[in-house]
Amino acid sequence: MRPDTCAVAPTPPRLQAEQLSVGYGSTPVLQALNLAIADGGLTAIIGPNGCGKSTLLRTLARLETPQQGRVLLDGALIHRRPTREVARILGVLPQAAQHPDGIRVHELVARGRHPHRGWLAGWRTRDEEAVQQAMVQADVAGLADRFVDELSGGQRQRVWLAMALAQDTPLLLLDEPTTYLDLAHQIGLMELLRQLQRQRGRTLVVVLHDLHQACRYADQLLVMRDGRIVAQGAPSQVMTTELVEQVFDLPSCIIPDPVTGTPLVIPTGVSRRATA
Numbered sequence: 001m002r003p004d005t006c007a008v009a010p011t012p013p014r015l016q017a018e019q020l021s022v023g024y025g026s027t028p029v030l031q032a033l034n035l036a037i038a039d040g041g042l043t044a045i046i047g048p049n050g051c052g053k054s055t056l057l058r059t060l061a062r063l064e065t066p067q068q069g070r071v072l073l074d075g076a077l078i079h080r081r082p083t084r085e086v087a088r089i090l091g092v093l094p095q096a097a098q099h100p101d102g103i104r105v106h107e108l109v110a111r112g113r114h115p116h117r118g119w120l121a122g123w124r125t126r127d128e129e130a131v132q133q134a135m136v137q138a139d140v141a142g143l144a145d146r147f148v149d150e151l152s153g154g155q156r157q158r159v160w161l162a163m164a165l166a167q168d169t170p171l172l173l174l175d176e177p178t179t180y181l182d183l184a185h186q187i188g189l190m191e192l193l194r195q196l197q198r199q200r201g202r203t204l205v206v207v208l209h210d211l212h213q214a215c216r217y218a219d220q221l222l223v224m225r226d227g228r229i230v231a232q233g234a235p236s237q238v239m240t241t242e243l244v245e246q247v248f249d250l251p252s253c254i255i256p257d258p259v260t261g262t263p264l265v266i267p268t269g270v271s272r273r274a275t276a
Helices: 053-060 083-089 105-116 125-137 153-166 183-200 211-217 241-248
Strands: 015-024 027-036 042-046 068-073 090-093 171-175 203-207 220-225 228-233 252-256 263-267
Touching: 015 053, 027 053, 027 068, 027 228, 042 053, 042 183, 042 211, 053 171, 053 203, 083 090, 083 105, 090 153, 105 125, 105 153, 125 153, 153 171, 153 183, 183 203, 183 211, 211 263, 220 241, 228 241, 241 252
Parallel strands: 042 203, 042 220, 090 171, 171 203
Antiparallel strands: 015 027, 015 068, 220 228, 252 263
């Protein structure tokens, strides 16, 4: 007889939420959400304006406190873990980041290294290497000595991205990272994120408005409307004309992207929301 074999229980995802409800005052924004972020994947959160995308990302990042439910990071309540400990695991690029007056690009990017340094530790070679690499990846190395106040919106966005990259975390959450960027830098950013995910095994969660970019670069789509998740899965499985009309009130047809074969949404009419 063959010896009995013990089944190995699957490892739970590092980042997940259970029965998550969030609101501002008496206004509910997220309603009893359950989700698990696929480890080592790129998950894009999509949906119409005001559906709760940014609130969900901020709550996963511990920037908002749930009214009900919980967010788990490595099986523990994220809101009860020390801030520095969380910051070594999870990096965040918020939607409207604020910088101190009179700070230079290199100084701001270097702040991404704070979670990895002890209270009395000096600036180390590996810290400087991480900052320089992050600035090159975000295409801001030539701006290192410039004051952040002098930069355009797109340049500032890339500087904040560099700071998040310098933090060098296995999980990275980004809220509309392509905002203010021209098309070339949008594509460059998305290619960089995919490289971080595929070659370095990072887990990425990105809020996006561009359905084409979401379908082209994401492994998983998380589709929201009115504070709820209405669909989740691979773009080829999730993105349908019925879903686009249900979520965005937009008639469309969907064809294969001629470069990647991923779904390409072509609007065929005007959204009812836009004309309401």
